[in-house]
Amino acid sequence: MDWSAQTNEMMKTWGEAQKRLWSGWMDWAQIAGGGAQAAPMFDPMQFFRMGADTWSGLKEGPTQRFAGNIFGTPEVMTRSMNLLMKAWQTIAPKLEQGKAWQPDLQKLLEQWREEVATMPQRAATAGGDFAQLSKSLFERWTPMTAPWLSMLSQATTGGHPGAAFLSGTSGLGQLAGFQEMFQGPLGQLSVGELPRATVAREKMGKMLKVVDALKDLQEAQKEYQKGLSEGLAESVEKTIEHLAKLADKGEKVTSPRDLMRTWYSIADRTLMQKFNTKEFLKVQDKLTDALMTHKKAQREALEIVYNSLEIPTRSEIDEAYKDIHDLKREIRALRRAMKDVAPKAAGRVKKAKEIEASEAAS
Amino acid sequence: MKFPIQFRPEDVAHEFAEMETKLSAGLTRLTGMTDEEVDIGSTPKDVFYARETFQVYRYKPVVDKDKLHPVPMLISTPLINGYEVADLQPDRSLVRNFLNEGIDVYMINWGYPKRTDRFNDIDDYVTDFLDDIVDHVIDGSGADKINLFGICMGGTMATCYSALHPEKVRNLVLTVTPIDFHQTKVEGQPHVGLLFEMGRSVNVDAMVDAFGNVPADVLNVSFLMASPFTLMFGKYADTIDLLDNKEALLNFLRMEKWLFGGPEVAGEAYRQFVKEFIQSNNLVSGKLKLAGRKVDLKNLSMPILNVFAERDHLVPPSTTALGKYVGNKDDYQELPIKTGHIGIYTGGASQKILAPGVAKWLKEH
Incomplete structure (x- = not known):
């Protein structure tokens, strides 16, 4: 028997079932969100509003939020389904032939852990540090913040502040000596000589605090994602073990939806164990702290801009x-x-x- | 040995066909559905009193005046969810059940705090707003005391209030109410009490300083963490089976609307609740002070009925235990119901237990 072909066929069916199920919901969500036609209907956002982006207070369009937060959130959770399929594909032939399948599963899980651990780094590199910063800080305020963005752009590529960006919070200490900055765009600020340096340094410090906060946030996200991916890897392992036990007893899973339910149930139980450990709670708290610090730093930086335009600030x-x-x-x-x-x-x-x-x- | 995943093409084809039929018909129905149809909190009522962000409703009695229980009952609702949990759907409504039992029902809708309300703390809610509401209900009804009924966090606030003003509370009824915030773990059940576990270590100062008011979505994400796959995926996959049943679908949507339509929480109230109740457990340690006054649980001298849900993973039964702290232990009773945290208000079986049981107890006290 061609194990690989048989398994691939099953996986195709499973994949198709998932696609049909979620695309049906997605189609509706797009229509209900006004993507295809306007109709006075029940707003899915009323009951599907959730997701990690709320932690940072960023709101996107309804459809993006819907798609991103419900059926794709967090991305790593969706990716774990693919891991389950890969595990299935890897061990099914061995199990049927009565060969040891555990080492292959362990190897696969190890690969997954490594892959997830490098994900945020790849994203940061691909996006570019400064691009991420400007998105984080100024995306929604481009007309008002363009001059500041330009100044910061030069600063982050012009010496110490750039180094500060690359080294996390500790780098802020280096700001004290960057006199050469005043030869550049900061020199154009029409304020007094000594106060100019002080004021500009303080302002630049606030701007760069956002940079540091973003860097710290990326670190915290990376740790969180690592913890979550470990939990998901365990979930896959336990699901495969469960399936192996069914095989021992000669039992079958004949419905894609039953397989889906089995996976959800085992994954939830396993994640609960993980979420309730001191280690995971610490990582989660660190992420929350980093998100909040980033949000506050962002506000402080924007308030410099508001002040310069004589607009009342949040504070x-x-x-x-x-x-x-x-x-x-x-x-x-x-x-x-x-x-x-x-x-x-x-x-x-x-x-x-x-x-x-x-x-x-x- | 055969690998247990054995999808036969004909079975899968049948499953797909069934799924698509249901999806197609159901999604058409959903698309034509209006927000008004998904009505929650629909039991007839009048606004009895309103101030700042909150309103107090008085529900229209359904029994003759002479059969109406003489002591009005005020329902104290939580700050983190909408009041509609007590009136989610017409056939599963705690409020309607109380009205049918001849209870004169008042309920607080704390509303949606705005940024300007971010400095309201638990002191404000308990010693000012709740006290003001109780005074209005007493003045308006002509009674000299009220029966106070607490829902979850609203029960914690009702407990504090009753300890501060025992002279205004004839009976106190608590449902799934957290009291001892350090008794939340159950061995071998990691999902039980997870929210409190998270709350114990969270840097709430950073959160409130960053957000002002704490957004409902933040709280929703925390609730979803207790079962992420089931609540984010499984639930919606299973909804397909409800799509061809309009009433069942409406009820599902009512629950979703309530779950994800909740208010944000006034920042300082959130900070104080997390720090003083969840993290420091000051309510049972006797260190809690509201508006400068010590909240002493020994002052709870009125009869108390404490109702908890045996399968509650959000507020585990051990967290609700109040009996050993109250002043009048002889008049303290507990009523366990075999259900979950929300099921106690909306579950089918609970409809026959909660309101009838509470009404009977109130009439006896």
Whole structure:
């Protein structure tokens, strides 16, 4: 029997089942999202809104979010399905021939771990560090931020700041001595001599903080993805072990949807174990921290631009909100105090009137 | 030995054909469906009181006035989900069930906090908003006390409130309410209490400082982490089987609408809840202070009914245990229901247990 051909045929069927299932949903999502026709229908975004991009507060178009977050998120989860198929393809012939299949599975899983571990690095290199930075910092604000972007572009390629970018948070210390920067675009800023250096350095420091935060975020993402991919590799291993046990007992999986359910169930159980370990929680916390730090650094940098254009900043508006909140609290406390005092005061007035009436009568 | 994946072409063809028929008919139905059709929180009600972002509803009684229970019941809802969980679909509605039992129901809808509300903290919610609402319900109903019914985090806030103002609460009913935030783990069940596990180590300061209000999507992602494949893929794959049943599909969509339509949480309330409750467990350690006043669980002298879900992986039964901390242990009762965290309000079996059981208990107290 041609094991390879038989397995390939099954996998094709499995792949086709997945494609038909999800493309049906996707077609609908595109229509419902307004991609194909406009109709007053239930908005899928109301109930399919989820995804890792919300951590960074970035919102994309409905269809991209839908496709990216539901049926493709995280990418590594979808890729794990391919790993399952590869594992199946690798071990099926050996299992049927009664040969040891475990070493082949281990080898495959090892390859997967290595592949996932290098994924973010590849993405960073392919995209270009500066391109990523400008996307991260200025993508949505191009008209306002173009001059700053130009300045930063020169800075990141002009010496110390560029080195800072490449070395994570520790590189910020190098900013203190980059006088040569002032020969360039910073020299055109029309502010006083000494203050100019100080102000510019502080501003540039904030800009470069975003660079560092982005670099740290990439590191944290890489660690997270590594942890997740390990969990997924374990899931594949356990699913294959489960299938091997079925083979031992002579049982069959005859429906693509049943196989899908088996995979989801084993993967979820395995991931739960992983997610609940101290090591994974630490990696997840690091990622959350990195995302938040990046978001804050981004805001601080943008506020430099807003200030220069005399636009109120997020921080200034929040300060005003805090004042409003504190004033509201004071008003509530005063109202309550008045409410408590009012009956007593009314009682005193009543008593005084009674005494007055009594005195008048006598 | 045969590899167990054995798809026979004729079986697969049949499965595909069935799937495509259902998808095609169902997606046509979905496409024509309006948001109004997927109605949640539909039980008839009036806005009884509104202030800032929140509203208090009074539900229209369905029994004669003389049969209406004299003590109004206020439902305290969580800040992290919509109030509609108690009224998700007409045939599975806690509110409707209470109305049928002759209970005079009021419910808080905390609404959608805006950026300007980011500085509202748990102090504000409990000692100001909730207290103000209770005063209004007491004044409006003519009763001297209310029955307070808490849902999940809304129950935690109701517990704090009752400890601060026992004179205004005749009975306290809690459902799937976290109390002891350090009793969340169950050996061999890693998905149980995972959210609290995550919350214990998260840098909530960084999160609130970055976001202001914490977006609902962040919370949704955390919920999905408890079963990522099933909740992100499996659930939608299984939905195909519902597509040819309009009512079942509507109910599925109602749940989705509620799940993913939740509010963001006021930043400072989130910070305080995570730090003081989840991380420091100050409610049971006796260190919690709200608006400068100590929240002492020994002040809980009113009768208490504590309802928990035996299969709850979000708020495990061990987390809900309040009995050993209350002042009046003789009037403390627990009611376990064999269901999950949301199933306690929306599950079929629970419809016959929760509201009737609570109503009976309230009428006896």
